[in-house]
Amino acid sequence: MSTDLPSFFYNAEVKTWDVIIIGGGIIGLSLAIALRKRGATVLVVERGEPGREASHAAGGMLVDCGLETLSVLQPLATASARMYPEFAQELQFESGMHVDLRDHGTIVFPPPEHVHERPGFTLANLLPVPLAELEPALAEPNRPAFYLKERSVDPRALSTAAWKAAKRHGVDFSSGDEVTEIAVVDGRATGVTTAKTAFQAAKIVNCTGAWSGQIGPHPFPTRPVKGQMLCLLMPQRALLKHVIRTPDVYLIPRSDGRLLVGATVEEAGFDKRTDLATIQRFHRAAVDLVPELRNGKILEDWAGLRPGTPDALPILGATPTHGYYVATGHFRDGILLAPITAEVMAAVIDGHAPEYDLTPFSPERFD
Numbered sequence: 152m153s154t155d156l157p158s159f160f161y162n163a164e165v166k167t168w169d170v171i172i173i174g175g176g177i178i179g180l181s182l183a184i185a186l187r188k189r190g191a192t193v194l195v196v197e198r199g200e201p202g203r204e205a206s207h208a209a210g211g212m213l214v215d216c217g218l219e220t221l222s223v224l225q226p227l228a229t230a231s232a233r234m235y236p237e238f239a240q241e242l243q244f245e246s247g248m249h250v251d252l253r254d255h256g257t258i259v260f261p262p263p264e265h266v267h268e269r270p271g272f273t274l275a276n277l278l279p280v281p282l283a284e285l286e287p288a289l290a291e292p293n294r295p296a297f298y299l300k301e302r303s304v305d306p307r308a309l310s311t312a313a314w315k316a317a318k319r320h321g322v323d324f325s326s327g328d329e330v331t332e333i334a335v336v337d338g339r340a341t342g343v344t345t346a347k348t349a350f351q352a353a354k355i356v357n358c359t360g361a362w363s364g365q366i367g368p369h370p371f372p373t374r375p376v377k378g379q380m381l382c383l384l385m386p387q388r389a390l391l392k393h394v395i396r397t398p399d400v401y402l403i404p405r406s407d408g409r410l411l412v413g414a415t416v417e418e419a420g421f422d423k424r425t426d427l428a429t430i431q432r433f434h435r436a437a438v439d440l441v442p443e444l445r446n447g448k449i450l451e452d453w454a455g456l457r458p459g460t461p462d463a464l465p466i467l468g469a470t471p472t473h474g475y476y477v478a479t480g481h482f483r484d485g486i487l488l489a490p491i492t493a494e495v496m497a498a499v500i501d502g503h504a505p506e507y508d509l510t511p512f513s514p515e516r517f518d
């Protein structure tokens with residue numbers, strides 16, 4: 152376009168949005184849908200293809216139990232777990248996909264110190280029936296175990312469903328385009344610059360997970376925390392029903408007969424390679440727990456990068472730059488926390504008070 156056109160004419164041709172979301176992981180996608188429902192026009196700018204990073208690598212346990220959740224995060228974790236059936240149902244309806252939300256609960260083999268130090272907890276979570284009846288395929292059915300009424304979901308299906316649902320709601324996408332900079336004029340965010348072009352909006356949200364600290368002007372202290380994972384095909388589709396957690400490994404069955412075995416928690420920078428010794432260790436641990444898995448097939452292994460923060464809490468809210476927001480740092484709980492993050496962040500961006508106190512998650516707590 153010629154630059155000697157009158158400026159009003161030039162601006163009239165530039166498409167703008169109410170909100171630009173950087174990053175199309177489960178957090179960015181869920182937020183895009185929530186903002187569209189409030190009437191905002193939304194563009195998601197994604198470096199690769201939506202839903203292919205941490206949200207693709209995750210196990211999908213929806214863990215909101217007090218023993219494993221930081222107390223300051225508990226209200227959001229509980230609220231999000233409660234929102235899940237409706238969240239999943241809506242995404243399924245809007246995408247025509249099945250996200251495999253399962254409600255069989257979790258069997259936890261706790262570390263010995265928990266059995267001794269927290270007998271009340273164990274008592275409150277007694278197995279509904281003996282372990283041998285709950286999961287006949289488990290070896291050692293007499294070890295101490297407790298039961299959690301917890302759900303799981305397939306994060307890959309969930310992310311693809313959220314992408315489809317967002318498109319159906321009229322969210323625009325720019326995929327394969329990396330944001331390099333936030334445009335700031337007079338202290339106010341006005342858009343984003345990408346490797347290929349630039350986009351304008353009055354409000355920008357950084358949802359780039361482990362990469363959130365790489366875009367200025369605020370160096371959010373997120374870091375990648377690598378998780379390796381193994382996926383098996385069970386010899387019988389319903390060999391295991393429950394999620395199983397031990398101090399060393401967890402097993403997450405899917406309804407189609409896949410079984411996820413995970414995961415490492417490693418400080419390895421932006422390295423997403425798996426190593427054979429770790430994958431073999433997972434396989435041995437799975438077979439030790441469920442001997443029949445010896446007859447299962449190894450389907451694939453992978454690694455993903457969780458968005459970690461110094462205090463292991465998410466970073467949620469407005470930044471000191473007017474119109475620039477952040478929703479990142481969900482670490483090990485981003486699949487669980489997607490529905491509540493979308494709700495509270497959509498409220499904040501829309502200029503309303505969120506239903507929950509977000510002070511502990513303020514981006515300014517690291518200043």
Ligand SMILES: Cc1cc2nc3c(=O)[nH]c(=O)nc-3n(C[C@H](O)[C@H](O)[C@H](O)COP(=O)(O)OP(=O)(O)OC[C@H]3O[C@@H](n4cnc5c(N)ncnc54)[C@H](O)[C@@H]3O)c2cc1C
Nearest residue numbers: 174176178198206210211212330360378455484485486487
């Ligand atoms: C092995 C493993 C197991 C896990 N298990 C669970 C679990 O059981 N339960 C649970 O709740 N959570 C789990 N998690 C955590 C969960 O996966 C994450 O917290 C969640 O996916 C974070 O979502 P996100 O959208 O913030 O990040 P991501 O899914 O990583 O998305 C960020 C997106 O931003 C894009 N991006 C980055 N930089 C730019 C840029 N400059 N411009 C444009 N786009 C950019 C990326 O390409 C990516 O698509 C697990 C994670 C791993 C790795």
